[in-house]
Amino acid sequence: MNHQTRVYNSIFEMLPGEENPSPLVRINRMNPSPDFVLYAKLEWLNPFGSVKDRAAWEMLRDLEERGELGNGRGVVEPTSGNTGISLAAMSRARGYHMRAVVPNRVPLEKKVLLKIAGADLDVVSDELCPAPGAGGEGSINLAKTYAKAQRHRYALPNQYENEMNVRAHYRTTGPEIWRQTEGRITHLFVSLGTCGTVTGTSKFLRAKKPDIKVIAVQPSEGHDVPGLRNVSQLGVSKLFDPSLIDEILEIDYKLAYRRAMELFQNEGLRAGPSSGLIYEGARRIIERDKTGVGVMIFPDDIFKYTANMVRHIPSLAEGLHA
């Protein structure tokens, strides 16, 4: 393995870490304050395409080390897509089968990618009733059912409850950012899904520099931003630790799509919708705070969301056919 020449013996050597960090790229035209240095951390450049490479690898390695995989035993995981894609690719490359349980609202691109990556796919009509406390957990429950009824076939990493998800970011994302900004970071901007990213990264950075501001964004209720959860849905994220977050901004979810498109068109960053939402949160904070060094963790790119983009920005549907 050589990070200079970028010649590797297997795809796994490309996984991110302090010696091989995902890139930080500075925001220029879309930065509202000249006295604020704003970076995007491009997680889509990880080998399987998203921030979820980190959690997936940590969880998989943990299962392997504990002897939980092999001899016909693979993994089953509830996922909005990215964790599943990472886990499927990693599992298959190591010789395990993988089953992904996804809510129906997951974009078609992700469902198809999961199958291309070799996952067995279950699609669940999740979030039937937008009422808290009941329903909306169908994919987690179905994955748990497989793991309970077919223990010999399935181990369940369960990113919503697995401490390895946090540890991945404590071990890699946090140290990468610390080193890349040479300790100058003042603001961290993240989104909330399983909350592995925020909890692990914030824990590491706060230990280095207690006054770093950690800003999390959330889509408005009834949202359509895959991978994220609204406050009312955070109950299932056992890794959510509000003491590690300074502010949570609730933002109209449609802006996620709008800002994602602007990031591509003005900065050349092919950011996905959760990145768009994070950018909007950063923009608002920068207008208020004016100075600082900020890092936005951009979870994935826009390629898996073209149909969602058309749905939320209808003008994209115009002129597509001869």
Added chain:
Amino acid sequence: MTTYANPDVLVETDWVKANLGKPGIKIVEVDVDTQAYDAGHIPGAIGFNWQTQLQDQIVRDIIGKEDFEKLVGGAGISPQDTVILYGDNNNWFAAYAFWLFKLYGHRDVRLMNGGRQKWLNEPDKEMTTEKPNPQPVPYVAQPPDPSLRAFVSEVLEVARMRHKNLVDVRSPDEFTGKVIAPPGMTETAQRGGHIPGAKNVPWNTAVNPDGTFKSADELRRIYLEQQAIDPAKETIVYCRIGERSSHTWFVLKYLLGLQNVKNYDGSWTEYGNLIAAPIER
């Protein structure tokens, strides 16, 4: 602390565990998500598919008496058996099946409190993919009990006269017509809104975060005091396709013991498609 009006219609997961495999006790899983049973179920439980087995496959209707007899007898259930129903989404379709069993006169049918999710999350409860192989038995059902089911003619009359309680158990967004169906649902209607005079009490008002039913006192306070459902009047509950309303029907009729409660299973997918039916938003 008072008890439910009919405490016998509810069993706890521990009771089910203790009674697994006992003769005369038949466990049946009915889910919204029909893949769930195949992925794993309570040992010995039969699985019914609400789409293909509880609905007539030609006419839009529940299965007829003969089909019910064939289904239930074919599952090795006899009229004297105690039937325990459970399912996903806090027993939505388990409650629907409960309503169907009662409609066809089955004597002893009960819901497992907390449903599939509670069982799944209790470490001492096993699940299996093994399907039981029941011996078919003869089953003779009763003619459908008209006191449990409302048809659209009666509902239209209530919309006009307002002489009965009408309870819409859908989400507030469905009630106000902001959406016609919950996201991702295929069965829908031409129009959104609710039946004039209906009160909106979403089905999940009746459950705790773990999916079990709230206590008798809480239920009484919510439905009879806060929502002012008049127990002296007849009551009709509806939702979109009759499954969430079965859940509230169960609460009103069996847990609170209201005398005259009907499920309008045609619900919004029937009413919201009618020409000239009055709609409120």
